[in-house]
Amino acid sequence: MLVNENMININQLADYFIVSIDRDSGESLTNLKLQKLAYYSQAWHIAIYDSPLVEEEFEAWAHGPVSPTLYRRFSDYGFNAIPSSAIVTRPSELSAEITSYLEQVWARYGDIGAKALERLTHSEDPWINARKGYDPLDRSNETISKESMKEFYGAILKNAEE
DSSP states (O other): OOOOTTOOOHHHHHHHHHHHSOGGGTOOOBHHHHHHHHHHHHHHHHHHHSSOSSSOOEEEETTEEEOHHHHHHHGGGTTSBOOGGGOOSOGGGSOHHHHHHHHHHHHHHTTSOHHHHHHHHHTSHHHHHHTTTOOTTOOOOOEEOHHHHHHHHHHHHHHHHO
16 A cells, blocks of 8 residues: 555544534534544545555444544544634645545535444444454454455445446
Protein backbone atom coordinates (compact mmCIF):
# COMPACT_ATOMS: atom_id res chain seq x y z
CA MET A 1 0.00 0.00 0.00
CA LEU A 2 1.34 3.40 -0.95
CA VAL A 3 1.86 6.11 1.63
CA ASN A 4 -0.08 9.22 0.78
CA GLU A 5 2.19 12.24 0.82
CA ASN A 6 -0.95 14.38 1.12
CA MET A 7 -2.03 12.53 4.26
CA ILE A 8 -3.83 14.66 6.82
CA ASN A 9 -4.01 14.16 10.56
CA ILE A 10 -7.06 12.76 12.28
CA ASN A 11 -7.88 16.11 13.92
CA GLN A 12 -7.96 17.87 10.55
CA LEU A 13 -10.36 15.20 9.33
CA ALA A 14 -12.63 15.59 12.35
CA ASP A 15 -12.56 19.38 12.22
CA TYR A 16 -13.51 19.36 8.55
CA PHE A 17 -16.76 17.56 9.38
CA ILE A 18 -17.41 19.63 12.52
CA VAL A 19 -17.34 22.90 10.59
CA SER A 20 -19.09 21.48 7.52
CA ILE A 21 -22.44 20.68 9.10
CA ASP A 22 -25.33 23.08 8.61
CA ARG A 23 -26.27 23.88 12.19
CA ASP A 24 -28.87 26.43 11.01
CA SER A 25 -30.86 23.62 9.39
CA GLY A 26 -30.74 21.53 12.56
CA GLU A 27 -27.82 19.26 11.64
CA SER A 28 -25.60 18.08 14.46
CA LEU A 29 -22.61 15.84 14.77
CA THR A 30 -22.02 13.47 17.68
CA ASN A 31 -18.88 11.54 18.51
CA LEU A 32 -20.56 8.35 17.26
CA LYS A 33 -21.40 9.83 13.86
CA LEU A 34 -18.02 11.54 13.56
CA GLN A 35 -16.29 8.20 14.18
CA LYS A 36 -18.17 6.60 11.29
CA LEU A 37 -17.52 9.53 8.94
CA ALA A 38 -13.82 9.39 9.80
CA TYR A 39 -13.76 5.62 9.26
CA TYR A 40 -15.50 5.81 5.89
CA SER A 41 -13.18 8.64 4.85
CA GLN A 42 -10.22 6.40 5.60
CA ALA A 43 -11.68 3.20 4.15
CA TRP A 44 -12.78 4.66 0.83
CA HIS A 45 -9.52 6.60 0.45
CA ILE A 46 -7.59 3.36 0.82
CA ALA A 47 -9.87 1.63 -1.71
CA ILE A 48 -9.79 4.43 -4.28
CA TYR A 49 -6.22 5.72 -3.96
CA ASP A 50 -4.44 2.71 -2.44
CA SER A 51 -3.21 4.92 0.37
CA PRO A 52 -4.51 5.97 3.76
CA LEU A 53 -5.95 9.43 4.30
CA VAL A 54 -4.83 9.47 7.95
CA GLU A 55 -2.15 7.58 9.79
CA GLU A 56 -4.57 6.72 12.59
CA GLU A 57 -5.73 3.15 13.12
CA PHE A 58 -9.40 2.36 13.63
CA GLU A 59 -10.43 -0.21 16.20
CA ALA A 60 -13.44 -2.54 16.15
CA TRP A 61 -15.38 -1.34 19.17
CA ALA A 62 -18.85 -2.56 20.09
CA HIS A 63 -20.50 0.45 18.43
CA GLY A 64 -18.45 0.18 15.25
CA PRO A 65 -15.10 1.49 14.04
CA VAL A 66 -13.48 4.01 16.36
CA SER A 67 -10.40 6.20 16.28
CA PRO A 68 -9.20 6.11 19.90
CA THR A 69 -7.66 9.56 19.42
CA LEU A 70 -10.97 11.07 18.33
CA TYR A 71 -12.86 9.18 21.00
CA ARG A 72 -10.66 10.64 23.74
CA ARG A 73 -10.87 14.11 22.22
CA PHE A 74 -14.69 14.15 22.09
CA SER A 75 -15.71 11.75 24.89
CA ASP A 76 -16.75 14.61 27.18
CA TYR A 77 -19.65 15.31 24.80
CA GLY A 78 -21.08 11.80 25.25
CA PHE A 79 -24.02 11.40 22.87
CA ASN A 80 -24.49 15.18 22.60
CA ALA A 81 -23.62 17.28 19.58
CA ILE A 82 -20.03 18.43 19.22
CA PRO A 83 -20.01 22.26 19.12
CA SER A 84 -18.23 24.17 16.38
CA SER A 85 -16.05 25.71 19.10
CA ALA A 86 -14.40 22.27 19.54
CA ILE A 87 -12.24 22.61 16.42
CA VAL A 88 -8.47 22.71 16.90
CA THR A 89 -7.27 22.91 13.30
CA ARG A 90 -8.15 24.98 10.26
CA PRO A 91 -9.98 22.83 7.75
CA SER A 92 -9.52 25.66 5.23
CA GLU A 93 -5.86 24.64 5.05
CA LEU A 94 -6.75 21.30 3.44
CA SER A 95 -5.93 20.92 -0.22
CA ALA A 96 -8.69 21.32 -2.79
CA GLU A 97 -8.27 17.62 -3.65
CA ILE A 98 -8.81 16.48 -0.05
CA THR A 99 -11.67 18.92 0.47
CA SER A 100 -13.37 17.61 -2.68
CA TYR A 101 -12.89 14.04 -1.51
CA LEU A 102 -14.34 14.78 1.95
CA GLU A 103 -17.30 16.54 0.34
CA GLN A 104 -18.01 13.28 -1.50
CA VAL A 105 -17.85 11.31 1.75
CA TRP A 106 -20.25 13.79 3.34
CA ALA A 107 -22.58 13.61 0.32
CA ARG A 108 -22.74 9.82 0.69
CA TYR A 109 -22.93 9.46 4.48
CA GLY A 110 -23.78 12.87 5.94
CA ASP A 111 -27.55 12.44 5.87
CA ILE A 112 -27.40 9.06 7.57
CA GLY A 113 -27.92 9.04 11.33
CA ALA A 114 -25.26 7.84 13.76
CA LYS A 115 -27.06 4.62 14.73
CA ALA A 116 -27.79 3.79 11.08
CA LEU A 117 -24.10 4.28 10.28
CA GLU A 118 -23.25 2.02 13.20
CA ARG A 119 -25.57 -0.68 11.81
CA LEU A 120 -24.02 -0.24 8.37
CA THR A 121 -20.48 -0.77 9.67
CA HIS A 122 -21.72 -3.79 11.62
CA SER A 123 -22.83 -5.36 8.33
CA GLU A 124 -19.45 -4.96 6.63
CA ASP A 125 -16.54 -7.41 6.66
CA PRO A 126 -13.73 -5.19 8.00
CA TRP A 127 -15.50 -4.59 11.31
CA ILE A 128 -17.04 -8.09 11.44
CA ASN A 129 -13.69 -9.82 10.89
CA ALA A 130 -11.89 -7.65 13.44
CA ARG A 131 -14.58 -8.55 16.00
CA LYS A 132 -14.34 -12.33 15.51
CA GLY A 133 -14.37 -14.05 18.89
CA TYR A 134 -16.02 -11.13 20.68
CA ASP A 135 -19.59 -10.99 21.94
CA PRO A 136 -21.58 -8.03 20.58
CA LEU A 137 -21.03 -5.78 23.60
CA ASP A 138 -17.52 -6.95 24.55
CA ARG A 139 -14.80 -4.33 24.71
CA SER A 140 -12.22 -4.71 21.98
CA ASN A 141 -9.27 -2.74 20.75
CA GLU A 142 -8.68 -4.99 17.74
CA THR A 143 -7.43 -2.96 14.80
CA ILE A 144 -9.42 -2.95 11.58
CA SER A 145 -6.65 -3.55 9.09
CA LYS A 146 -6.09 -1.21 6.20
CA GLU A 147 -5.78 -4.30 4.00
CA SER A 148 -9.28 -5.44 4.96
CA MET A 149 -10.61 -1.98 4.12
CA LYS A 150 -8.85 -2.04 0.76
CA GLU A 151 -10.16 -5.52 -0.04
CA PHE A 152 -13.78 -4.94 1.03
CA TYR A 153 -14.38 -1.42 -0.31
CA GLY A 154 -12.20 -2.09 -3.35
CA ALA A 155 -14.47 -5.02 -4.25
CA ILE A 156 -17.49 -2.71 -4.01
CA LEU A 157 -15.78 -0.27 -6.38
CA LYS A 158 -14.86 -3.02 -8.78
CA ASN A 159 -18.43 -4.36 -8.85
CA ALA A 160 -19.80 -0.86 -9.41
CA GLU A 161 -17.49 -0.38 -12.40
CA GLU A 162 -18.53 -3.63 -14.08
